[in-house]
Amino acid sequence: MAGKKYVYSFGGGASEGNGSMKELLGGKGANLAEMASLGLPVPPGFTITTECCVDYFKNGSRLPDGVEKQMLAALAKVEKTMGMKFDDAKNPLLVSCRSGARSSMPGMMETVLNVGLSSKTIPGLIAKTGNERFVYDAYRRLIMMYSDVVMEKAEGIEPAEGQAIRKQLDNILDELKEKKGYASDTDLTVEDLKKLCETFKKQIKKTLKREFPDDAMAQLRGGIGAVLKSWNGKKAVSYRRIEGIPDDWGTAVNVQSMVFGNMGDTSATGVAFTRDPATGDNKFYGEWLINAQGEDVVAGTRTPNPLNNDTRNEQNKHLESMEDLYPELYKQLFDIRNKLEAHYHDMLDIEFTIQEGKLFMLQCRVGKRTGTAALNMAMDMLSEKMIDEKTAVLRVSPAQLDELLHPILDPAAEKKAEVIAKGLPAGPGGAVGRIVFNSVDAVKAAAKGEAVIMAREETNPEDVEGMRAAAGILTARGGMTSHAALVCRGWGKCCIVGAGAIHINESAGTMKIGSKVFRAGDTISINGTRGYVYAGAIAMVDSSENPRFQHFMKLVDKFRKLGVRANADTPADAEVARNFGAEGIGLFRTEHMFYGKNSEKPLFFLRKMILSNTTEERTAALKELYPYVKKDVKNTLTAMKNLPVTFRLLDPPLHEFVPNEKAKRQELADALGIKLSDVAKRAEALHETNPMMGHRGVRLGITFPEVSRMQMKAILEAAAELERDGIACKPEIMIPVTCDANEIKFQKRLLAEVAAEVAKKFKVAKIDYLVGTMIEIPRACLMADEMAKEADFFSFGTNDLTQMTFGFSRDDIGGFLNDYLDEKILSADPFQTIDQSGVGKLIDYAVKAGRSVKPKLKVGICGEQGGEARSVAFCHKVGLNYVSCSPFRVPIARLAAAQAALTEK
Ligand code: ADP
Ligand code: MG
Ligand code: MG
Numbered sequence: 001m002a003g004k005k006y007v008y009s010f011g012g013g014a015s016e017g018n019g020s021m022k023e024l025l026g027g028k029g030a031n032l033a034e035m036a037s038l039g040l041p042v043p044p045g046f047t048i049t050t051e052c053c054v055d056y057f058k059n060g061s062r063l064p065d066g067v068e069k070q071m072l073a074a075l076a077k078v079e080k081t082m083g084m085k086f087d088d089a090k091n092p093l094l095v096s097c098r099s100g101a102r103s104s105m106p107g108m109m110e111t112v113l114n115v116g117l118s119s120k121t122i123p124g125l126i127a128k129t130g131n132e133r134f135v136y137d138a139y140r141r142l143i144m145m146y147s148d149v150v151m152e153k154a155e156g157i158e159p160a161e162g163q164a165i166r167k168q169l170d171n172i173l174d175e176l177k178e179k180k181g182y183a184s185d186t187d188l189t190v191e192d193l194k195k196l197c198e199t200f201k202k203q204i205k206k207t208l209k210r211e212f213p214d215d216a217m218a219q220l221r222g223g224i225g226a227v228l229k230s231w232n233g234k235k236a237v238s239y240r241r242i243e244g245i246p247d248d249w250g251t252a253v254n255v256q257s258m259v260f261g262n263m264g265d266t267s268a269t270g271v272a273f274t275r276d277p278a279t280g281d282n283k284f285y286g287e288w289l290i291n292a293q294g295e296d297v298v299a300g301t302r303t304p305n306p307l308n309n310d311t312r313n314e315q316n317k318h319l320e321s322m323e324d325l326y327p328e329l330y331k332q333l334f335d336i337r338n339k340l341e342a343h344y345h346d347m348l349d350i351e352f353t354i355q356e357g358k359l360f361m362l363q364c365r366v367g368k369r370t371g372t373a374a375l376n377m378a379m380d381m382l383s384e385k386m387i388d389e390k391t392a393v394l395r396v397s398p399a400q401l402d403e404l405l406h407p408i409l410d411p412a413a414e415k416k417a418e419v420i421a422k423g424l425p426a427g428p429g430g431a432v433g434r435i436v437f438n439s440v441d442a443v444k445a446a447a448k449g450e451a452v453i454m455a456r457e458e459t460n461p462e463d464v465e466g467m468r469a470a471a472g473i474l475t476a477r478g479g480m481t482s483h484a485a486l487v488c489r490g491w492g493k494c495c496i497v498g499a500g501a502i503h504i505n506e507s508a509g510t511m512k513i514g515s516k517v518f519r520a521g522d523t524i525s526i527n528g529t530r531g532y533v534y535a536g537a538i539a540m541v542d543s544s545e546n547p548r549f550q551h552f553m554k555l556v557d558k559f560r561k562l563g564v565r566a567n568a569d570t571p572a573d574a575e576v577a578r579n580f581g582a583e584g585i586g587l588f589r590t591e592h593m594f595y596g597k598n599s600e601k602p603l604f605f606l607r608k609m610i611l612s613n614t615t616e617e618r619t620a621a622l623k624e625l626y627p628y629v630k631k632d633v634k635n636t637l638t639a640m641k642n643l644p645v646t647f648r649l650l651d652p653p654l655h656e657f658v659p660n661e662k663a664k665r666q667e668l669a670d671a672l673g674i675k676l677s678d679v680a681k682r683a684e685a686l687h688e689t690n691p692m693m694g695h696r697g698v699r700l701g702i703t704f705p706e707v708s709r710m711q712m713k714a715i716l717e718a719a720a721e722l723e724r725d726g727i728a729c730k731p732e733i734m735i736p737v738t739c740d741a742n743e744i745k746f747q748k749r750l751l752a753e754v755a756a757e758v759a760k761k762f763k764v765a766k767i768d769y770l771v772g773t774m775i776e777i778p779r780a781c782l783m784a785d786e787m788a789k790e791a792d793f794f795s796f797g798t799n800d801l802t803q804m805t806f807g808f809s810r811d812d813i814g815g816f817l818n819d820y821l822d823e824k825i826l827s828a829d830p831f832q833t834i835d836q837s838g839v840g841k842l843i844d845y846a847v848k849a850g851r852s853v854k855p856k857l858k859v860g861i862c863g864e865q866g867g868e869a870r871s872v873a874f875c876h877k878v879g880l881n882y883v884s885c886s887p888f889r890v891p892i893a894r895l896a897a898a899q900a901a902l903t904e905k
Pocket of ligand 1: 043095096097098099106107108109110111113256257258259260261269293294295351352353362363
């Protein structure tokens, strides 16, 4: 392996790598290389590849052969560009060791700054800079980061709560500041810092039983090793789980010469977004801190200054902006902003540092954004001609679109409520829930299906699982680039940060706002779009009325090949589905009229039918049921105007409908003229051991043809009446739970008879309809060619098909699914996303077999997965005509279908 190139240099106006090499160099490394090539002021350095990380772990946590040599050569190159030398007594170069995975994992992995400070190099740096305070400030930071990242975390040490070395050192620092009455780190004097460094080193020795290394090269090796190891750190692993990032990608390590934002009042550091990541507004948006080092801005220890007027808000309005204080530097940064956007054609998230009036770029990456911002930026950049229509469609992810359709606090209700605290609007939408104060409680509550708001002083990467589980996040500290804000924005989760009026006492389990005291379990409501907190529960409403949403969806439909229908069981649902752009109904469940509102009467007649013992009894009951079915069918066809509607014949096992209450049973006994005890007997007779595989679906229509006939008549007469009144309609009759072509033949015979009767009654030549089948049993897939001869269409019922293929009960999988996911036996819940390698193979086979006898066979899917983006892409790939999903997921399916068509190879 000695021949492998593990190290790539960047800086000094040239780079060995470039922005397209994210897999090898990680996102940070690839973009540093790209920025350096663009001629932007990037401190030189080198990137150790992700391959090295992978090989490192294969190699028993040892660097693979050749890395050491390539690294020293690259370091020499950096030294030459900088005109400085690492570990030199007179002119010492300092570096940072930075992590950098392929896709960004904000705050999940480790970085060590100021590497190379030792008793050998410190005097030289002081002599050179004439700034002793700066040197000891850098040194104390190195000690703090290095002991935490390299000496503790990378060693796998798990300290007791509150005993982490970083926490201990922070406490020492805080105590000192308190004793001296300092408000900020910047008040510390040289003498303070010198003493602090000595105290720190002693504390480290005491706690970790090792000396802080006083050797530049040892520090560099330690730093690189720690970044590599941080890939398998606890928080990084849990973040990857949530984000679905593979464990075997590895991280790159960037070693970069240091520039210093902590050299005094003409030095600073900051982070910015080239456009507003919350709203998408075309405004440069950022925060900066004078005399500080990188992580200070995001740590939330000092409130950062606004970059410019556009960034001013409640918390920072009194602080000076860079635009006002250093207009020339601001202009330089603004030009870089424009240059980067023009180059990347996207919104970027950047990090910069100013060292004694000179600007340096330390990072850029495509910025995370809310769903609203994604939509607005895509449409803005399209009209700015920065991107084309295809790119615009690809810029909004299905999850972001989902977020756009997410609920908000009802504005009317909100107006009447009293705002009890204000913070920064870090994550959009609204949330109502009970207060929890830590991640563990959030996860527990969510598992019970409870909505919670996680209230924290500030969040840190250890909190991610709780943040994921919570409905909303509320923090007392931190700015728009704090950890909570970044993570929530990425997830589109409702979040407020920096609500200064709240005081959280985690151990007491209280949150105080003024004189009000809230306890864990109390309900609050938060508006993450505005940053407002309310006591109690405020009503929520859906927010689909973004003015640009419709325009965007028009673009989406331009590129989509797959049709999108909805699963809808009522005229009201059908209406919603149409408004969301559904091109028909792919699944109308007849049985739905027997549940919920207004179901009393039809349910009674259905029960009568079920408990009938003779064909006469049954026919009489069916006659009473008929008008209800017909009315539902007719209203739904009317709501869908001219668009196709697929009516599924009665599907569930009948015993599901038998009442258990005595009064209800008595009523039925009276209606049927039988004894109460006979109702019990007849109900008993319907009992099945395995009802999901029992007397259901088409099997009912085989045993009781009159049940099918009644439904067929209701559908065809409704259609005939509408046609007669000049309303075009397209009914499609779907036969469920088939496993053999003869079942379809049987039902088609009935249908032909009914159709002839209806045609005669309405005096028309023929009634137009399609007849097809659901494919939800593996045998039906295998027999698809035979089935296709009898069917106008197939619709994959992937809920049952998944159940039957895996032999997993849909209703009981919850009991063991998590074990399967945790043990990586399955990579996802197959009831949420189609199992492409198993169930998908059956689908693919059935489509091909069906079309081999009927090339134009119409094929769709109507399982839950039909609205899930990955499944939609799969449906596109295997050539389905349409997907059908719940009305609210229709826009998501449309987008996923367009993106599948656009990214097809
Ligand atoms: P993360 O991936 O968590 O953002 P980074 O590697 O970007 O971590 O480092 C954290 C902070 O340290 C950044 O904000 C950056 O400004 C600062 N930093 C990293 N390397 C250097 C450097 N060579 N010179 C000055 N500051 C640096
Ligand atoms: Mg960074
Ligand atoms: Mg089914």
